[in-house]
Structures are given as C-alpha cells and as structure tokens.
Amino acid sequence: MDKIKLTIDNKEVEVAKGTTILDAAKQIGVHIPTLCHMKLHDMGIENKPGGCRVCVVEVEGRRNLAPACVTEAAAGMNINTHSIRVINARRTVTELIISDHPFECLTCAKSGECELQDLAHQMGIREIHFEGEKSVYREDTSPAIIRDMDKCIMCRRCEMMCNEVQTVGVLSAINRGFYAVVSPPFEQNLDHSVCTYCGQCVAVCPTGALTEVDHTPAVIRALSDPSKTVVVQTAPAVRAALGEEFGFEPGTLVTGKMVAALRRLGFNYVFDTDFAADLTIMEEGTEMLDRLSRHLNGDKTVKLPILTSCCPAWVKFFEHQFPDMKDIPSSAKSPQQMFGAIAKSYFAEKQNINRKDLVVVSVMPCLAKKYESSRDEFAVDGNPDVDFAISTRELAALIKLANIEFKALPEEDFDHPLGESTGAGVIFGTTGGVIEAAVRTAYELHTKKPLPKLNFDELRGMEGVREATIDFDGLPIRIGIAHGLGNARKLLEDIRSGKSHFHAIEIMSCPGGCIGGGGQPYHHGNSDILIKRQKAIYQEDSMKTLRKSHENPYIVKLYEEFLGHPMSDKAHHLLHTSYFDRSKHFEQED
Amino acid sequence: MKVKSLADLKKIKAEVQGKIKLREQGENADKIVQIKVAMATCGIASGAKEIMSYMIDELDFRGVDAIVSQTGCMGYCYAEPTIEVIVPGQSPVVYGFVNKEKAKEIIEKHIVKGELVDGIIPVTFKTIDE
Amino acid sequence: MAENKMHILVCGGTGCRASQSEQIVNNLKAELESQNLENDVRVLTTGCFGFCEKGPVVKVVPDNTFYTEVKPSDAIDIVNEHIVKGRPLQRLLYKNPKNNYKVTNTASIDFYKKQVRIALRNCGFVDPENIDEYIGRDGYEALGKCLSDYSPSEVIDIIKKSGLRGRGGGGFPTGLKWEITSKEKNDQKYVVCNADEGDPGAFMDRSILEGDPHSVIEAMAICGYCIGANKGLVYIRAEYPLAINRLKIALSQASEYGLLGNDIMGTGFDFDIEIRYGAGAFVCGEETALIHSMEGSRGEPTFKPPFPSVSGYLGKPTNVNNVETFANVPVIINKGAEWFSSIGSENSKGTKVFALAGKVNNVGLIEVPMGITLREVIFDIGGGIRNGKKFKAVQTGGPSGGCLTEKDLDIPIDYDNLIKAGSMMGSGGMIVMDEDDCMVSIAKFYLEFTLDESCGKCTPCRIGNKRLHEILDKITKGKGTEQDLERLKLLSNVIKDTSLCGLGQTSPNPVLSTLLNFEDEYLAHVREGKCPAGQCKDLLKYEIDPDLCTGCTLCYRNCPVGAISGEKKSVHYIDQSICIKCGVCFQKCKFKAISIV
Structure with a gap:
C-alpha cells in the first residue's frame, strides 16, 4: 500500500494512503477529541458524519479548519491539532452543544x-x-x-x-x-x-x-417484600462484562463474584440462564433434527432452514419485516422465557410456592429482554413468567447501591436445581455460540456417536455473516450465522428468494451477539472490549467439565421428573411459542 | 419527426426560421431597412393594406432583409398610400401615392441599389423614438 | 413567404403570469380574431423579459414596441391602436423616469441598454413550448457539432478556453469540472442539472427553465457527451410548476425530434434526461445534499472529498452544474471560446444574471457582462434608488453574501472582486438597501433565512447560527451590550471556520460585513439604545410635541390600542407603556406634531 508522510504537531508521521488525520495522529500518540465519531473496528461499523465539528484541526494552507475524522491525510500536510485557533473553535463548538x-x-x-x-x-x-x-x-x-x-x-x-x-x-x-x-x-x-x-x-x-x-426500583421492592420468594437468573454474557463496571479488565470472568453479589443483594435463589440455555438446546436441537429428518425423508411441507429464536429483538424484527416467514424460526422460547416458565411451574411446585409469590428477575446483557418479558403470551393470568429484566448495567448499579465491595467478594456457586449448566449453555452469549451448542447435541443425538472434538472453530469469529458445513457422520449440515440485523436481513432475503442453501441459521441482533448487547457496560466505541468478552465466554466453556447440553444432569432430571421428553405436550406448552404478523401492527397516535 | 443528422437539423432550421424572422429583425432593427406603411383610415382606404402585403412578399421573394411595419397617419392624407423608408445610417424618406409599381421601384432602386426614387414627400415631422 | 406581419410577445414568466398575463394573451387573440387579423398577427407567450418591475410586459415586433404594466383589458386598445391603426399605444409605453419621455423601443430603455444577454438570449424571445423556435435560433446545432465534429476532449477544451465558471455561486471552472468527471472510469456516469434555486429573491434559473428550457437540455447532452454519461437528471423544486411544465414539454419535444434518446443525430450517442423533484430546501442546492435528496435520503451535505465527480449519484461519477451555467454552453460552442472570453473581466468571463431587487426603481432579472460595476447595475440599469432616497448598501450573493457599501460601488463585479470586498457572487441575488434600512435588522433577516434552511447536521450551523440570531435579536430589542458585538464576531468566525458545508461557512457573512461596514449602527443600538434607521420597533418612541399639537384628536381616534389621551383642543399625550409603535398616529397627524425619537 502507498505510504505518505505528513507532519502533525511538529512530528513527522508516515501512514498508509487513505488514513484519516484522526487515525494518523493516533499513531504518534496525539488523541484528537471526537464526539460524533465512533468506530467499532472489528465489526466494520463506523459513524463519521463529520457533524459535531469537535475534531477540527488546522491544516496549513487550508481556508477553514478540517474535521480530523473525515479528512484524509495527504502527503506533506502540516497539521496543528492544538493551535489557539483550533482550541478556540473546539471550545466554542463544545460550548454551543452544551x-x-x-x-x-x-x-x-x-x-x-x-x-x-x-x-x-x-x-x-x-x-x-x-x-x-x-x-x-x-x-x-x-x-x-x-x-x-x-x-x-x-x-x-x-x-x-x-x-x-x-x-x-x-x-x-x-x-x-x-x-x-x-x-x-x-x-x-x-x-x-x-x-x-x-x-x-x-x-x-x-x-x-x-x-x-430502569427496573431496579421494582427489584429492590420485591427483595424487601417478605412475602415474596425472589429468584434471579443471569444470562451468559453478563459474567463476561460485569467486571468492567468494577474496574476489572475487559474480558475478566466474574461468575463467582456475581453469584456472591446477587446472594448479598438478597435473592433467595441465584440461578443461571445457562441452565435454560441447555434446555433450549434440547428443544431447539430436537426440533431441528425433526425437521431435518422429515426433510431428508422427502416431506415437502417441512421448511428449512430452521432459524434460532433466542433473541427477542430478532423475533420482533421478523414479525415486523418478514411476517411471511414467521413459521421458519424454531418455535422454542428464548432461554430467559424457558427459565421463567420452568421456575414458575416445576420449581414453584417443587418448593410449594404460589407462582404469584415467586418473583423471577433476570439479569440480561439486553434491553429487548425487558420487552420480551412483557409480551402477553409469556404470562399466566396476567402474572408474567419473568417479572423484571434488568441489564448488566442495572445489576452493577444495584451492587453499588448495596455498598458491596465487588472486587473483594468470594467466588460462589449457583443454586440448584436451576443453576447447573454446561459449556454449551455458556456460549449462548456470543455470536456462533447457540448454533455450536445445538450442533454438539444434535450431532450426538443424530449419529448416536460421541463428538470427536467439541470446539467448532469454523463457527466462531466476528465476521458479520459466516457459514460452515459440519459433517454429521456423512451427512453434511450447512450452517449459517449472522449477527447484526442487517446481516440477518441478507440471509432472510436469500431464503425468501429461494437462494438459501442452509439447513440451520443462528441469528443474534447485536454485533458480536449478546456480549455486545444493548444492556452491557458501555464500550464507548472500543471493539477490543467485545473481542475480549467473547474470549472470556469461550474460556468459561472450556473450563466446564460438562460441555454438551444433553449431559446436564439437572436437565436430564427435569425431563424425567416433569417434562417427559423434548417436544412432549408439556414441553410444547411451557417451552414453545408462536409468532405474530406485526407488519400492520401499530396505528397512528394522535 | 426525427432529426437524423446535423444536416437534417439545419434543414429544419431553415424551414422554421421564418417563424421567428420578425423577432430577429426586431432585435437588429437598427441594422436593417425599415419600411413603415401609414395605415390610418385614409391609408387603408387608398389601399395601404395591399401595398404592405405586396412589399412583404416582394422583399421576401428577393431575399431582402427588411422590416415592414405599419404606422399611423403621417399627415399626408392627400398622398396616400404613403410609406416611410429608413435605410440604416440614412435619413428617413417618405414616398406618397405608392402603388404596386411604385413599391417595386422603391425596392429595386432605393432599397437594393440605394438610389432615391421620384415621389418623395419632404419630411417635416420627427419620429417619436426618443 | 413570411407567416405573419407582426408578432405580439407576451411575457409568460412567473411574475407576469401572476399579474394575469395569460388573460392578456387570451384577450389579444380574441380581439384579433374579431377583427379578422388572426392570420396577420401572431400572439405568443415567451419566457421572462426580466423587466419584472413593470410587468406584465408585452412587446410588438418587428417594430419592437415595448408596453409595460399591461392589463388584460388593455388588449383591445393594443389591437385597435397599434395593430389596426399602426400607432403605438401611448399610455402603455415605458416612461423614462429621468426625463419622463416615453420610450417606444426596447433598445432605448435604460434597463436594457447595458445588458448583454447570453444565458437569457432566448428568454422573452422564443415560445418556450415550441422546439422549432429554439431550433430557429441555432438550437441543438451546438450539440450536433459536438457529436459530429469534435471529440469529447475537444469540447472540454473549448469550455475550458472560454473561461466559463459555475454560475451557481462557487465559480468553479466548468471545463475543469467536466474534465475531472470525464477522466473517472466507470460504466455509468450522470449529468445533473441543479435547478434548486433557493436564494431569497433570486429567480434566474427558474426563468431560464421557464423561458428557454431547450438550452439547458442541449447543454446537458453536450456535457454527457464530454464526460461519458448517457443519463441526465434535473433536480428542480416541486414548487416551480411552470418551470417543470415547460421543461417536461421541452423534454418530450426533444425526444420526439430524436434530440434525446438513442443514437442522437445518427452519431451513436445516447442521452436521456429525467426530472427529480426537490421539496424546497435551500441546502439541497449544495451538490452533495442535492444528490442525497435525489437518492431519496435526507437532504444533508456530506464531507467532500469524495467529490461528486468521483462518487456522486448512486456512488457513480456525477457532474453537477447549475441551470445558468448550462444555458451558456451551447452559445459558447456555436460562437467559440474566444468570443465568450472576450466578454467579461480577466478571471471571470462572459455574463452573469442577477436578480435585482430591493429599493431600486427597476427591479427585475438582468444579465450583464462580468466586470460591470455595481454602480452601473444599481443606478443605470436599476434606475437608482426609489423615492429619491440615499443608497446605503447592496447585498450580493444572497443570504450567504455580504453587504457592500458606497465605497464598493465602483468595483468591477466578478467572482474574485466580490470575495475580496467581503461578499460573494452567489447565484446572483442582489438586494439594494436605502437609508431607511437598519443594518442590524438586515443581518438578522438574512440569518433568519439560514436558520430556517440549515439542515441541522453540524453543530456550528445548527446551534451557532441560532445563538447568533438570538444575540442580534437582543440587540434589535435594545438589550445588547458591546460585549455582544465581540461575541458576534467571535462566533461568526468560528461558524465560518468549522461548518460542514457552504451554507454554514458563509451564513455569518451578513453579520460580519454589516459589523465591519456599519459598526456605528450596531454601537448606536447597544450604547444608546437607538436604531438610526428607525426600523427597530423596540427602540422607537413616538412623542407628541406640545407646541405643535392642536388637539384635533385624530391620533387619539386612530390609535388601535388606546395609548393616546387628551381632551379636544388640548395637547395629547402618548402612554409609552401601552404604545405598540405601529406608527399610525405618526402617519395620521396633519401638523407634524408626532415625532420618532
């Protein structure tokens, strides 16, 4: 690539042609302030309207000041990033905004x-x-x-x-x-x-x-109500990011401390959404195999690919934008809602608690989970399966509010029976994880043989759309993965036009999957943070002794004691749902 | 109608130019010959209309670029039809008792060759163009 | 055989149409018919004559008689007097305001004397709805010549040599722009005509499209040939229905004649033009915003580079020129680069169309050679200041330009001189102010326009202009301080220095130029709480001179808010706390007893 030389604040710098002044300056340790600009490098996401004008710099010979975030560095440029003219302009612009x-x-x-x-x-x-x-x-x-x-x-x-x-x-x-x-x-x-x-x-x-x-006030109220049993479930991506709120390096796993903190906050049972993720794999994986085998047997009524349905934003997306395809995604509920349904049936019965006195709180990396828990179909007689969904940020706020010194907490374990999980449940937190977890189980159920290896590197990564073919003992299963709804749209349009050749597709709405969710600690445009969270998720998976959902003993027990088998009538009633055509859902407000 | 070549376009131009000739002349009035035909009641009664048409056709036939327009009574009602001929750079000349033969003579001699013709009425008025 | 003996040309520009010029046409035709003269005399509607001050305008050819302020009811007299009796209808002739002489001939009217009409050559001359008339005026010959005799680069050379610069305001050399776009390699390129004229009071582009749409179509095709584009787009405001209609007619006639479409004039060159409508946003005159608007996005500018010539409409190389620029092109090809460059000043060749407005006697659309002085434009063509008032300032370049004063009147007008003087050419708005105009209010007025038209994308333009306006408003209300003047200057300079597009980069110009040239007036507002021009209502006070008041009660009876009290035949008095400063008492008083202090 062509290189050019220029001078920034009296320092010469050599950069590739096409580099912006902002990036060129960074190379010599000059950090020009920005406001509207944001770059998630690893996702190829960049916002640079050049609108706030905070990053203006003085380029010798130029009539006006140049916005560093959109101006390409040119050979021989002589740039001053903190002349009096620049500082005056930058402060005036900042004052104007304020x-x-x-x-x-x-x-x-x-x-x-x-x-x-x-x-x-x-x-x-x-x-x-x-x-x-x-x-x-x-x-x-x-x-x-x-x-x-x-x-x-x-x-x-x-x-x-x-x-x-x-x-x-x-x-x-x-x-x-x-x-x-x-x-x-x-x-x-x-x-x-x-x-x-x-x-x-x-x-x-x-x-x-x-x-x-903000659902924290409601959670505090429930916790202080002696008539309520309050249980909490924590989504996989939370443990990989919560530490950032307390000064840990991004990518530090704080699972044990998180459990300890939740106990100290007063939750009666600290459970894990990962358990429900394992359950999701049982249902979704079974549904996938069912559709697949019917398809292979020539049943033309079966639609493929099957699409994952764990992500509530994704569900609402296709309900609005692709209602003609609402029978393609798996009917399995998301782990959050499966957990709520099991907690308020199986667990409540076991503990002999009236579901009205059982409060289910979920801690999610996600904001759409707040909406999902409020959907009418996820309630029994007006009592929701999940009462409150708080974000990772809100949990951090609760911990701070309760004067808990997070860093000093011991590592504690989840409660049983809804706290046990496998590595497959953990990787639900990142793009590619749900489908990898499903493959681990589906492979063994289909082939009746143990998996030769557990890590499917071909399914991992950060590219917006990925695809891989997994050999199910002679049967090639073609898998697609998309994160970010724009990428999902591409795959959906291919399905609509008949171009899609996949058997199964995993979709997560947020770039990076749940680790990059809207409820996570703010990344402030630093995509390294997301990469580190993803690493942490795979690290937790690799540390687990059990890494396949169907091997989770509490899942096995749940089917034995309560549900029967995957896709049983009871399972169907509690763990599956249906979707709505929302293309003409809303009317104009006055 | 399709214009199939530049030559085609030029042909059309030649055909349509007549439509705007009057205006082109108006734009360049000070550079071309002007003939004003007195067209008040007295003039019309004496055949000014016919003279005007005749002059327009005759000039057109000879390819002489000239503006033929009508004007009011010039005050020489005894000598109608009267016409005023203005050759650029020369004083206007008024002719009286203009019939077709006279008109033809005026075009041939005065306008084309620049020789004055009999029948001039001494001009005693000023035009209002100032 | 000549078709008719006479033509009556009726101005069909927007201004004259608003004054019923269509009815004049109808009445003329009816009257001619009733006198069996319809074959002798042709009545036609043309584009704008420019002399809008005196519209509706009617011209009779070949004798070039020029009638002004014609009413539909005048049609009968025009036919009977001028056509039948052959004498100009005296009462409708233009009267020279200097000596009150009536002028029969267009060429003798001062308004036209110093004009050179190139871009407007056919406006007020041809019937814009008839392609034959355009062809009769050498129309499409330039296109034919380019396609048959010249290579694209030869045509670009001609345009470059002519010295033609963008008439939309920027003044970028047109030939160079074409050359840059021509050098881009792409299978698809576009020619865009910017007809989003939005300067307050400016209407040259609209008039050209209304009066001579084919000149723009022809030029766009020439441009397409040069840059290697076969698709043209005209971005025009939906609020210009007449221009749109005439353009549509012209496009269909051009297609019918094969002057647009495939294999134009047998040369193998294909070119088509589509119309795109704008919703009336000033910022969409900025080429990147214009392109976004055409693409269906919000009309907002984006940072350049990339320039449209590299990545424009749908990401393809796009050449954007404004209407007036295009209108010059066919003439340049026909008459040659040398002819064009012989007109104008050293670095600005040819002519410029200005919309002359404000306090001059002759407002209207004028086309003058570059290098003419402001004095000639305002005092010779414009006929001087109305009502014998004193000239105070002239704003060129529309809302983004600056106010120039007496000292600048003899500057030859061209791109560079206007910028040197602290203003700009802009798209050619020219608004003249007299001694009654308050320069603080003028600056505020222009800023109001930019405020309304800012897209809001960048901070300095979105918030900075708002704050500028608020400070100016404070000053006109007598609440400003000298510190505010400093703040105005500082903020104006930052807005100029940091705004994203031309709109923000120039929006403080009226403030800065009035601050520079009329500082005294600003100081009078902030120091003494006085508006020297007597325009700022909040700073006025009407008072009754007890010595002159006769107690006639006329002011008392006319005051709309009952602020005046006093018995009959005794001195009256204005209660300042009630007075709304409407000025009715001042106008009504027969004894000059009421004064503004």
Whole structure:
C-alpha cells in the first residue's frame, strides 16, 4: 500500500494512503477529541458524519479548519491539532452543544459515562458564553428504551446503528436547523414503530438521550417484600462484562463474584440462564433434527432452514419485516422465557410456592429482554413468567447501591436445581455460540456417536455473516450465522428468494451477539472490549467439565421428573411459542 | 419527426426560421431597412393594406432583409398610400401615392441599389423614438 | 413567404403570469380574431423579459414596441391602436423616469441598454413550448457539432478556453469540472442539472427553465457527451410548476425530434434526461445534499472529498452544474471560446444574471457582462434608488453574501472582486438597501433565512447560527451590550471556520460585513439604545410635541390600542407603556406634531 508522510504537531508521521488525520495522529500518540465519531473496528461499523465539528484541526494552507475524522491525510500536510485557533473553535463548538443541553448532569442516568461530560472536562469548560433557547421534546418511554431528546446532540450514531447496521429504519433525523432531531417516523413513540428494542442505539449514545427503562426500583421492592420468594437468573454474557463496571479488565470472568453479589443483594435463589440455555438446546436441537429428518425423508411441507429464536429483538424484527416467514424460526422460547416458565411451574411446585409469590428477575446483557418479558403470551393470568429484566448495567448499579465491595467478594456457586449448566449453555452469549451448542447435541443425538472434538472453530469469529458445513457422520449440515440485523436481513432475503442453501441459521441482533448487547457496560466505541468478552465466554466453556447440553444432569432430571421428553405436550406448552404478523401492527397516535 | 443528422437539423432550421424572422429583425432593427406603411383610415382606404402585403412578399421573394411595419397617419392624407423608408445610417424618406409599381421601384432602386426614387414627400415631422 | 406581419410577445414568466398575463394573451387573440387579423398577427407567450418591475410586459415586433404594466383589458386598445391603426399605444409605453419621455423601443430603455444577454438570449424571445423556435435560433446545432465534429476532449477544451465558471455561486471552472468527471472510469456516469434555486429573491434559473428550457437540455447532452454519461437528471423544486411544465414539454419535444434518446443525430450517442423533484430546501442546492435528496435520503451535505465527480449519484461519477451555467454552453460552442472570453473581466468571463431587487426603481432579472460595476447595475440599469432616497448598501450573493457599501460601488463585479470586498457572487441575488434600512435588522433577516434552511447536521450551523440570531435579536430589542458585538464576531468566525458545508461557512457573512461596514449602527443600538434607521420597533418612541399639537384628536381616534389621551383642543399625550409603535398616529397627524425619537 502507498505510504505518505505528513507532519502533525511538529512530528513527522508516515501512514498508509487513505488514513484519516484522526487515525494518523493516533499513531504518534496525539488523541484528537471526537464526539460524533465512533468506530467499532472489528465489526466494520463506523459513524463519521463529520457533524459535531469537535475534531477540527488546522491544516496549513487550508481556508477553514478540517474535521480530523473525515479528512484524509495527504502527503506533506502540516497539521496543528492544538493551535489557539483550533482550541478556540473546539471550545466554542463544545460550548454551543452544551448551550442546547439540559444542565442535569447530577440526575442524569448517563452521568459518569457521558461523552459530552468528558469532553467538557477535557476542554476545561468553566462557563457557557452562549445562552438561548434549548430544545425541548416530549419524553418517549417504551417497554425497554427511554428517549429524552432534550439531551440529543445529533451525533447520529443511533441513526447509523438503526439504519445501516440493523436495517430496522426507525431512527432518522427529522426537521431542520435548530429543530433537527433524531426521531421515529412521524414523531411517533418507539412503541408505535417497528423498533426491535435491540438497544444498539442506547449502546452507542454518547449522552443520556437514549437509556434503558430502569427496573431496579421494582427489584429492590420485591427483595424487601417478605412475602415474596425472589429468584434471579443471569444470562451468559453478563459474567463476561460485569467486571468492567468494577474496574476489572475487559474480558475478566466474574461468575463467582456475581453469584456472591446477587446472594448479598438478597435473592433467595441465584440461578443461571445457562441452565435454560441447555434446555433450549434440547428443544431447539430436537426440533431441528425433526425437521431435518422429515426433510431428508422427502416431506415437502417441512421448511428449512430452521432459524434460532433466542433473541427477542430478532423475533420482533421478523414479525415486523418478514411476517411471511414467521413459521421458519424454531418455535422454542428464548432461554430467559424457558427459565421463567420452568421456575414458575416445576420449581414453584417443587418448593410449594404460589407462582404469584415467586418473583423471577433476570439479569440480561439486553434491553429487548425487558420487552420480551412483557409480551402477553409469556404470562399466566396476567402474572408474567419473568417479572423484571434488568441489564448488566442495572445489576452493577444495584451492587453499588448495596455498598458491596465487588472486587473483594468470594467466588460462589449457583443454586440448584436451576443453576447447573454446561459449556454449551455458556456460549449462548456470543455470536456462533447457540448454533455450536445445538450442533454438539444434535450431532450426538443424530449419529448416536460421541463428538470427536467439541470446539467448532469454523463457527466462531466476528465476521458479520459466516457459514460452515459440519459433517454429521456423512451427512453434511450447512450452517449459517449472522449477527447484526442487517446481516440477518441478507440471509432472510436469500431464503425468501429461494437462494438459501442452509439447513440451520443462528441469528443474534447485536454485533458480536449478546456480549455486545444493548444492556452491557458501555464500550464507548472500543471493539477490543467485545473481542475480549467473547474470549472470556469461550474460556468459561472450556473450563466446564460438562460441555454438551444433553449431559446436564439437572436437565436430564427435569425431563424425567416433569417434562417427559423434548417436544412432549408439556414441553410444547411451557417451552414453545408462536409468532405474530406485526407488519400492520401499530396505528397512528394522535 | 426525427432529426437524423446535423444536416437534417439545419434543414429544419431553415424551414422554421421564418417563424421567428420578425423577432430577429426586431432585435437588429437598427441594422436593417425599415419600411413603415401609414395605415390610418385614409391609408387603408387608398389601399395601404395591399401595398404592405405586396412589399412583404416582394422583399421576401428577393431575399431582402427588411422590416415592414405599419404606422399611423403621417399627415399626408392627400398622398396616400404613403410609406416611410429608413435605410440604416440614412435619413428617413417618405414616398406618397405608392402603388404596386411604385413599391417595386422603391425596392429595386432605393432599397437594393440605394438610389432615391421620384415621389418623395419632404419630411417635416420627427419620429417619436426618443 | 413570411407567416405573419407582426408578432405580439407576451411575457409568460412567473411574475407576469401572476399579474394575469395569460388573460392578456387570451384577450389579444380574441380581439384579433374579431377583427379578422388572426392570420396577420401572431400572439405568443415567451419566457421572462426580466423587466419584472413593470410587468406584465408585452412587446410588438418587428417594430419592437415595448408596453409595460399591461392589463388584460388593455388588449383591445393594443389591437385597435397599434395593430389596426399602426400607432403605438401611448399610455402603455415605458416612461423614462429621468426625463419622463416615453420610450417606444426596447433598445432605448435604460434597463436594457447595458445588458448583454447570453444565458437569457432566448428568454422573452422564443415560445418556450415550441422546439422549432429554439431550433430557429441555432438550437441543438451546438450539440450536433459536438457529436459530429469534435471529440469529447475537444469540447472540454473549448469550455475550458472560454473561461466559463459555475454560475451557481462557487465559480468553479466548468471545463475543469467536466474534465475531472470525464477522466473517472466507470460504466455509468450522470449529468445533473441543479435547478434548486433557493436564494431569497433570486429567480434566474427558474426563468431560464421557464423561458428557454431547450438550452439547458442541449447543454446537458453536450456535457454527457464530454464526460461519458448517457443519463441526465434535473433536480428542480416541486414548487416551480411552470418551470417543470415547460421543461417536461421541452423534454418530450426533444425526444420526439430524436434530440434525446438513442443514437442522437445518427452519431451513436445516447442521452436521456429525467426530472427529480426537490421539496424546497435551500441546502439541497449544495451538490452533495442535492444528490442525497435525489437518492431519496435526507437532504444533508456530506464531507467532500469524495467529490461528486468521483462518487456522486448512486456512488457513480456525477457532474453537477447549475441551470445558468448550462444555458451558456451551447452559445459558447456555436460562437467559440474566444468570443465568450472576450466578454467579461480577466478571471471571470462572459455574463452573469442577477436578480435585482430591493429599493431600486427597476427591479427585475438582468444579465450583464462580468466586470460591470455595481454602480452601473444599481443606478443605470436599476434606475437608482426609489423615492429619491440615499443608497446605503447592496447585498450580493444572497443570504450567504455580504453587504457592500458606497465605497464598493465602483468595483468591477466578478467572482474574485466580490470575495475580496467581503461578499460573494452567489447565484446572483442582489438586494439594494436605502437609508431607511437598519443594518442590524438586515443581518438578522438574512440569518433568519439560514436558520430556517440549515439542515441541522453540524453543530456550528445548527446551534451557532441560532445563538447568533438570538444575540442580534437582543440587540434589535435594545438589550445588547458591546460585549455582544465581540461575541458576534467571535462566533461568526468560528461558524465560518468549522461548518460542514457552504451554507454554514458563509451564513455569518451578513453579520460580519454589516459589523465591519456599519459598526456605528450596531454601537448606536447597544450604547444608546437607538436604531438610526428607525426600523427597530423596540427602540422607537413616538412623542407628541406640545407646541405643535392642536388637539384635533385624530391620533387619539386612530390609535388601535388606546395609548393616546387628551381632551379636544388640548395637547395629547402618548402612554409609552401601552404604545405598540405601529406608527399610525405618526402617519395620521396633519401638523407634524408626532415625532420618532
């Protein structure tokens, strides 16, 4: 590749042609501040509208200042990133943004994590020299996400995620000039849109404009109610990220400390969603084999590929956008909902607790789980299978609120019977994990032979769309994987047009899978964090003695004592669901 | 109608130019010969309309670029039809008792060759163009 | 055989149509018919004559009689007087305001004397809905010549040599732009005509499309030939129905004649043009925003590079030129680069169309050679300031330009000189202000426009302009401080320095240029709480001079808010706390007893 030389802050630097000034500066340790710019390098996701103008630098001979994030470095450029002209402009721009921003830092959900706050600090803003009208919008509360557009700074990251990465197309800039803002179509609320609640908008929002619905007060209330038995389930991706909230290196597994913290918070039983993940594999894997064998036997009514259905944002996505294909995904509920259904039936019966007195809390890396738990079909007589879904961030907040010194906690184990899991359940937390777990079980059930090796490297990775063929003892099974709904859309369109050749496809809505979920600690645009979380997930899997779902003794026992066999009538009733055509689901609000 | 070549286009141009000739002349009025036919009641009664048509056709036939327009009574009602001939760079000349023969003579001699013809009425008025 | 003895040309530009010029056409035709003259006289609707101040305008050829402010009811008189009796209808002739002489001939009207019409050559001359008339005026001959006699690079050379620069405002050399796009290698390229004219008061592009649409079509095809594109797109505001309609008619006629479509004039060159509608956003005049709008996205600019010539419409190399630029092209090909470059100034060749507006006697659309002075435009063509008032300033370049003053009047107008003087050419808006105009209010007015038209993408334009406007508003309300003037300057410079596109980079120009040229006026507002021009309502106070008041009660009876009190035949008094400063009392008082202080 062609190299060019230029000078930044009196230092010469050599970079590849096509490098931006921002990246060129980084190479010599000059970190030009940015605000709207965000790059998730490993996912090929980049937001650079060049809109905030915080990153402007002075290029010798140029009429105006150049935005470093979008200006390509050119040979011989002489750049000053902190001349008085630059500092003056950068501070003025920052002040302008703040002049149209509520001064609510003390009470803002994003306080301490806010990139505008950081910028103001870095710029040394002590006074706002401009005052005037501020943008005021009605707050929009949905089952999962709160939009407080007074705090929007028009970085357009959410818009990029929603449109380019997820292809959901809910968020877009509307209106002009000072009144320009990001909004769902026709300024409707999110719950009147095709929003999937994937939460990627929240994950990338630099300010408090987009945050999650806070379920912690309800959890605290339940925990302090002596008439309630409160159980908690923790999703696999939580343990790989929670430590970041307490100063651990990204990628540090904190499973044991997390269990200890949950116990100290007062949960009566600390269970694991991984258990339900193993259960999901039993049901989904069986369904997959069933469809596959019927297909191989020439049954034309059987539709392939089978698609995973663990991800609630993905489910809502196809209900809105591909309702004609709603019979293709597996009918298996997600692990969160399987757990809730089993907890409020099998476990409640076992413990002799009325389901109304049993509160199921889930800790999820996800915001769509809040929405999923509120779906009507996941409740019995108005009592939901999962009462509250809190995010990894909300759990961290609860731990901090309870004065628990997380780092000093001992490592503790999950409770039984719903806390035992295999490595297959753990890897549900990353892209490729669900299908790998399914393959481990389906292979053995189908071939009746033990797997020669457990790690399927061909299914792992971070590429948006991956495919692999697994040899089921002479039968080649073609598998597709997509993470990010935009990638999912590509595979769905192939299926719709008859071009798809896969037998099974795993889909996760968030880039990286659940480890990159909308409820995880903020990555602030650093995709290394996601890679490290993924490593941690596979590390936990490899440390487990049991790594195949069907070998989980408590799963075996659950079928023996309660469900009978996978896809039994009882299993069907408790663990499977159906999907709705939501293409014309919502009407216009007044 | 399809234009199949540049030559084709030029042919069409030649055909359609007549449509806008009057306006082209108007744009270049100071550079070409102008003939004003007095067309008040007295002129019309004496056949000014026929003279005007005749002159237009005759000039066109000879390919002489000239503006033929009508004007009001010039005050020489005794001598109708009267016409005013303005050759660029020369003083206007008014002819009286213009019939077709006279008109032809005016075109042939005055306009084409620049020789004055009999029948000039001494001009005593000023045009209002200022 | 000549077809008709006379033509009556009626202006069918938007302005004249708004004053019922269509009805004039109908009435003329009816009257001619009733006199059996319909074969002798042809009535036709043309594009804009430019002299909108005096519209509707009617011209009779070949004698070139020019009638102004014609009403539909005048049609009968025009036919009876001019056509039948052959004498100009005196009462409709244009009167030279300098000496009150009536002028019969267009060429003798001051408004037209200094004009050179190249881009507007056919406006007010041909029937824009008739392709034959355009062909009669050498139409499509330039395209034919290019396709048959020149290679694309030879045509580009001609355009380069002519010195033609973009008329949309930027002034980028047109030939160079074509050359850059021509060198891009791609199977698909596009020619885009930017007809998103949005400057307040500017209407040259619209007028060209209304009056001479074929000139733009022809030029786009020439451009397509040069850059290797066979697809053209005209991005035009949906709110210009007449221009759209005429363009549509022209496109279908051109296709019918085979001057668009496949194998044009037997040369193997294919070119087609589609129309794309804009919803009326000023920022969509910026080429990247325009392209996004055409693609169906939000009309927002994106950072350049990549320039459209590399990655434009649908990511393909795209050459964007504005209407007026295109309108010049066929003439340049026909008359040669030398002819064109002989007109104008050293670095700005040819002519520029301006929409002359504001406090001049003759507002309208004018085309003048580059290098003409502002003084000539305002005082000779524009006929000077209205009502004998004093000239104060002229704003060129639309809302993004600057206010120039008396000292700048003798600058030869061209791209570079205007920028040097602190303004710009822009798309050619020119608004003249007189002594009654408050320059702070003017700056505020222009900023209001940019505020409305900003897309909101970048911070300085979205919030910065808002804050600028708020400061100006404060000053016009008498609440500004000298510190605010400093803040205006600082903020203006940052907005210019950091904005994403041309809109924001130039939006503070009216503020900066008025601050520079009229600092006294700003100071009067902030120091003394006075508006020297008497425009800022909040700074005015109407007072009754007790010595002059006769107690006639006229002011008392006319005050809409009851702020005036006083007995009959005794001195009246204005309660300032109630007064809304409407000025009615001031206008009504017969004794000059009420003054503005």
